[in-house]
Amino acid sequence: MVSGTGARFLAGGMILACMAILGPSTPGGSYVAKTLPADAPEDFVPNRVMTWNICNPCNESGSNAGRAADIASYAPQVVGLQEACVRDVERIRDYLQYLYGLDYHVEYGSVLQSWSRCGGVPWNPGGFGQAILSAAPMKDRANVEYPEGGSEDRGYMAVTTEVDGRPVRVFNTHLAQRQQAEFRAAQVDVLAKEVARHDRTIVLGDFNAMPGAPELSGMWDLAADVDPECGPAATGSCDVTTDWYSKFDYVFLRGFVPRGHEVSLTEYSDHNLLHADLEPA
Template sequence: MLAGAMAALCLLLIGPSAPSGAPVAKPLPADAATDVVPNRVMTWNICNPCNRSGQNLGRAMEIATYAPQVVGLQEACVRDVEKIREYLQNFYGLVYHVEYGSVLRNWGRCGGWPWRPGGFGQAILSAAPMTDRVTVEYPDGGSEDRGYMAVTTTVSGRSVRVFNTHLAQRRQEAVRADQIGVLAAEVARHDRAIVLGDFNSVPDAPELSRMWPLAADADPQCRPSPAGACEPTTDWYSKFDYVFLRGIAPLAHRVHASPYSDHHLLYADLGAT
């Protein structure tokens, strides 16, 4: 009886044994980060619904490979983010705080009971604590409710305001222009800010014209002109994902395609003001 009780407790705590389908972490690449990189920030639209096998463990592995100080996730279900955080800690030893910017409760996207659907929107993971969280739903979300969230946290040992947003889907340029107006007005209040997100706009799109005077892309070669050399961040070879920096200098950046989303991971290493 004691052995049976202990086995049941183990199943409750860690799930079924590996042969029954329990998650098994893959080893990280040889050049993976060994600990959180304090001046690194990442943005990633993790795709929903994608329903790839083992996607949350795969997402955790991708994040752990680069181990940023701050991660902004879009199209994030609360349940998915909880699993990602669990895997990051249990398999890779990375502990992140989390804040959510859910603007939609959607059973079709995030599961849950029909009368209690899961939260859907943005999330920010941070190795340092976060304060002063706000979640703002745009007055017009377009074809689906959209918004931004913001927190204050520490990057490179300094306090900074971090924004995370997801703008209206493609072919809704006028809606995105209004959304960027709302976001830009708040970003402009801060001398130091990092703006992460899926803007659903290429760099020279007219609706992005409110952002470029406020903040620069983490890639110094990426500019709002046809001559700008901007790396694609999606499977359809468009740049929709951005790390905008206000009052902060970029050091390096990388775009990494992932099998767990139709958007690529984009991270930036940051310098001083």
């Protein structure tokens, strides 16, 4: 297995060879890697996780290549994406592998088949919902659609993978829109019951609610967010995660504590990237 700097050089050499294979999975035939920050890691960062609502529809030119570069700038071991079309995630994964040497496993939690959002053809529209990318293999995938999604179908997915060299159950969710608190409360009830079954758990997602929102109480009863200033009492100053200066995106932990976190700006979504480095509790 080639990793680190060697993987980056190998990836560059493989790009032309892969063009014929990947074809339409890489939009526009463009294989120019975006320059990463000077301090970008050269391989997966152990125990680093990320959540990101990648925004759909957001029709930025070269958005999938840009999204891949944003992820590669931090190289998390686990990434949870929301508002994710299967075709977009396939392209993001290809860019990560062939341009940046990061070979992620992928599992999908689609809750909607949507031609208007995800393209395709009317009889075979693209899947829309959540996706998890993991450096380690995943198993036991669960895909649950909430009984009441609000104005759009919503749900959560879960997989078992490895963080800190041990199995962990990872959840990824997207709750009902911000004006629909009653739907979010019911959705948190469904999610929290499953999360409570696991002692080592990472819950990623766009909860569409500020930390003090009553409907999030079921999550705060079980877990803490990676931002130590965030909590149900809202006594601290949370790092905002959206373009409208709200804290909607969370990484809830059971069996882990955060060593640090960062919210990173991006031009490819109306949500910013939230990533954190973890250690066992």
